[in-house]
Amino acid sequence: MITGKRITQGLGKAAMEGAKGESTKTSKRKTSVTSKKEANVDHARIERAVREILIAVGEDPDREGLLETPARVARMYAEIFSGLHKDPSVHLKRVFTENYDEIVLVRDIEFHSMCEHHLLPFSGRAHVGYLPNGKVVGLSKLARVVDEVARRPQVQERMTETIANMVEQELGARGVVVLIESSHSCMSMRGIRKAGASCTTSAMRGIFRENLSSRAEILGLILNQKR
Numbered sequence: 001m002i003t004g005k006r007i008t009q010g011l012g013k014a015a016m017e018g019a020k021g022e023s024t025k026t027s028k029r030k031t032s033v034t035s036k037k038e039a040n041v042d043h044a045r046i047e048r049a050v051r052e053i054l055i056a057v058g059e060d061p062d063r064e065g066l067l068e069t070p071a072r073v074a075r076m077y078a079e080i081f082s083g084l085h086k087d088p089s090v091h092l093k094r095v096f097t098e099n100y101d102e103i104v105l106v107r108d109i110e111f112h113s114m115c116e117h118h119l120l121p122f123s124g125r126a127h128v129g130y131l132p133n134g135k136v137v138g139l140s141k142l143a144r145v146v147d148e149v150a151r152r153p154q155v156q157e158r159m160t161e162t163i164a165n166m167v168e169q170e171l172g173a174r175g176v177v178v179l180i181e182s183s184h185s186c187m188s189m190r191g192i193r194k195a196g197a198s199c200t201t202s203a204m205r206g207i208f209r210e211n212l213s214s215r216a217e218i219l220g221l222i223l224n225q226k227r
Contacts, residue, residue, distance in 0.1 A: 040078075040084075040085040041074070041077065041078040041081070043071070043074040043075070043078070044074075046070070046073060046074035046077055047070035047071055047073075047074050048070070050069065050070040050073045050074070051070050054066060054069070054070075079151075080112070080114060080151055081114070081151060081152055081153065082148075082151050083147075083148045083149060083150065083151030083152040084151075084152045086148050086151075088144070088145045088148035088149050088166060089145075089166050089169075089170050091137075091141040091144040091145050091148075092137055092141055092145065092166065092167065092170035092171060093170065094137070094138070094141070095135040095136065095137050095171065096135065096136050096137070096138075097134060097135060098132065098134070098135070098136045099134075100132055100136060101131065101132055101133070101134075101174075102131070102132075103129055103130075103131060103217075103218060103221065104129060104130055104131075104132060104136060104139075105127065105128070105129035105218070105221055105222070106127070106128050106129070106139055106142045106143065107125075107127045107222060108125045108127065109125060109126045109127070109128065109142070109143045109146045109147075110123075110124075110125055111123065111124065111125070111126055111146050111147060111150040111180075111182075112150060113150040113151070113152070113154060113156075113159060113182075114152070114153045114154070115153070115154075115155065115184060115185075115186045116153035116154050116155060117155070117186060118186040118190070119153065120184070120185045120186040120189070120190070121185050122156060122182045122183065122184040122185065122186070122199075123182055123183060124180060124181045124182025124183060124198070125180070125181055125182070126146045126163070126178065126179070126180045127177075127178070127179045127180075127222045128142045128145075128146065128163065128167065128177070128178050129176070129177045129178075129208075129218055129221070129222070130167055130168075130171060130173040130175060130176045130177070131173055131174040131175035131176075131206065131207055131208070131214075132171070132173060132174070133171070133172050133173055133174045134172075135171055135172065136171075137170075137171060142167070145163060145166060145167070146163060149162050149163055149166075156180055156182060156184075156199055156201050157201050159180065159201075160178050160179075160180050160201040160202065160203045161203050163178045163203070164176050164177070164178040164203035164204075164205055165203075165205075167205075168205045168206065173205070173206060174206050174207050175204075175205060175206035175207035175208040175209075175214065175218075176203075176204070176205035176206060176208065177202065177203070177204055177205070177208045177215075177218050177219075177222075178202065178203045179200065179201070179202045179219075179222055180200070180201050180202075181198055181199070181200045182198065182199055183196075183197070183198050183199070184197075184199060202219075
């Protein structure tokens with residue numbers, strides 16, 4: 001059995017990185033970072049497309065309430081799809097050598113992503129754990145990886161696999177687990193319309209995939225404490 005766990009639950013923005021010390025730097029970088037994101041998105045093209053959609057569904061894009069809608073949607077897409085233009089693995093490059101070989105688990109990382117099938121959001125919480133192999137990473141970096149991977153059109157299954165593969169490759173961990181629980185608006189507000197239904201996906205790597213007792217232990221830490 002693996003013992004001596006280090007568990008962090010519900011990282012807030014301030015707690016994740018001592019945000020007070022970072023707030024000034026963040027505000028100074030805000031303009032340049034935003035400009036870089038904007039350069040990767042064709043706002044004018046999105047605006048034209050949104051205007052055409054409004055016309056196609058029978059709306060008048062020139063009425064007062066919709067005049068600025070195409071521009072708002074373009075800015076929104078630039079924000080929620082910003083992960084398409086980033087490499088989340090950069091957050092896992094800075095590691096620390098530690099003589100610690102027990103479970104590290106960050107639970108309840110909130111995220112919002114977009115289903116690629118209907119371009120409707122799915123939201124929930126991700127739990128990311130790993131068994132170090134001589135290297136550990138800052139806890140907030142795991143949350144940053146989840147956040148950036150989430151900001152792209154995708155399916156939950158791929159999101160789960162992407163995060164697990166990234167943590168395994170970058171940290172060389174002996175074991176990795178990613179478990180995601182979310183609700184999908186493409187299922188609750190259209191089609192079958194089953195509000196309250198949720199989806200759980202998991203990806204296991206290394207010892208958590210090969211050893212049943214290790215798998216049971218990490219899943220117990222994730223799931224049992226939620227009851």
